[in-house]
Amino acid sequence: MNSLKIRLPATSANLGPGFDALGLGMALYLTIEARVAGDRTAPEFRVDATGRNPELCSSLERNLILDTYRGVAPSAPPLHLTLDNEIPLGMGCGSSAAALLAGVHLANHFGGLGWTPQQVLEEACHREGHPDNVAACFYGGMTVSSVIQENGSGGKVIATTCGEVLGWKLLLALPTASLATEKARALLPEGYSRADAVANVQATALLVAGFALDRPELLHVAMRDRIHQPYRLAACPLLGSLLPLSGTPGVYGVALSGAGPSVLLVCDPAYPQEQIEDRIRLAAGDPGLEIISTKISAGVKTLVLSE
Template structure:
C-alpha cells in the first residue's frame, strides 16, 4: 500500500492580456487534497463549489487519475480524497488545470509511475489542450510555455524581484472556456498580431526586471479581450484603472469572466476602494479576492 499524498495546487490566471495560450500566473489560493488508498472511491469536500468537487461520479480529479493509469495498463486503486477547494469553477482561475494536475500526480504516486515534474506538466497540458494554466500550476510564478505539434511542452518560470499584490474580481455568473473560445475569430490582422507580440515580449521582460511601470501598456491585448468583452461585463469598467490608484495592469483572468489586477506593493486598499466604487456605480455584483503571486 502506497503512503498517502498531500497536494496543494494553486489557482492560475492565464494570458495576462497579450500572452494568449502562452503566459500563466500562479496565485496564492488553491485546491488542497489529502489522498489515501481506500476500499471505494470517495470524497469529503469543503470550500467552494462543494456539490461539484465532492461528486465522485463527476470528479475531474478522479477521472484523470483513472484515465492516466488505464492508459498505462494499471488497475487504479480506489482512493479517498479529503479535498478543500478555494478555486471558483468557471471563473477563469484555472480550476480545471488544478484538477488535471492533481489527477496526474495522484496517478504517478499511487500507480508508482515515478513521473518527473516535466512529465506531469506535459500529461496535464495535453489533457487541457494548452499549457498556460498547467505550467503556472506546476511551476509557480509567471510561466512562459509552448506546446509542439508532437505534444511536447517546454515551460519556464519567472519570479519578479518585487512584491506585486493581486486582486481577482469575480462577477456572479461563470463562463465556460468552450463558449469563450467560440467568440474568437479564425484569423487576425498583421497589425494586431504585431501589437500582441510586442506587448507579450515587453510583459515578460517587465516581470523579469520588476518593472511595474511597464505593465499598464504591456498588458494591452488585441487578440481575445475585445471579442470576449460582451460576455465579461467587468472588463470595460476595470480596464481604465490600469496605471492609476496603485493598479499596475489589468487583464481578463484566463478566458474570463473574472478580471485580474496587478498592484503596486502597499496599494491594496486604494485599489480595492477604486474597484468597489466602480462596482457600485456600474451596478455589477462581484467578489474581490486579495491575493499574491504563488511561488512553488
C-alpha cells in the same frame, strides 16, 4: 501504499496579451490529501471537500480529478480524497488545470507509473489542450510555455518561470455568473490582422520583461491585448468596466483572468487596498462585487506521507 498530499495554486492564464502562452500562479490553493480507499474488500472512491463549492468538489460524477486519475491509470486503486479548495470554479482562475494536474500526480503515485515531473506536466498539458494554465500551476510565478511538436507525438512542453518573489498585490474581481472555457474560445475569430499580431508580440515581450526585471510601470502598456480580450467583452462585461483602471494610482495593469469572466488587477502593495477596492466596485457599478486579495505563488507542491 503511502498517502500523498498535494497543494496546487490557482492560475491566471492568457495573461494580458499572452494568449495560450503566459500564466500567473496565484496564492489560492487546491489542497488534497489522498490515500487508498479504506475498505479493502469493496473499495470505493470517496471525496470529502471543504472550502469553495464543496458540493461540486465532493461529487463523484463529472469529477475532473477522479476522471483524470482513472483515465491515466485505469488499474490504480480507488482513493479517499480529503480536499480543501480556495480556487473559484468556472471563473478563469485555473480550477480545471489544478484538477487535471492533481489527477495526473495521483495517478503517477498510486498507479506506480514512475513518471518524471516533465512527463506529469506534459500529460496534464495535453489533456488541457494548451500549456499556459497547467505550466503556471506546475511552476508558479509568471510562466512562459510552448508546445513543440516532435515526430507526431503529443508535443514536448517547454516552460520557464520568473517573478515568483515579486511582492506585487493581485486583486481578483469575480462576477456572480461563471463562463465555460469552451464558450469563451468560441467567441474568438479564425484569424487576425498583421497589426494586431505585431501589437501582441510587442506587448508580450514587454510583459515578460516587466516581470523578469521587476518593472511594474511597464504593465499598463504591457498588459494590453488585441487577440482575445476584445472578442470576449460581451461575455465578460466586468472587463470593459475595469480596464480603464489600468495605470491609475495603485493599479499597475488590468486583464481578463484566463478565459474570464473574472478580472485580474496587478496592484502596488504599498497603496491602500481599500481605496482600490472602492474604485473597482464603483467602476463595476456593483457595491457587493466579490474581490479576492492574493499574491504571486510558487508552483505545485507534493508530499508523500507515511502511514
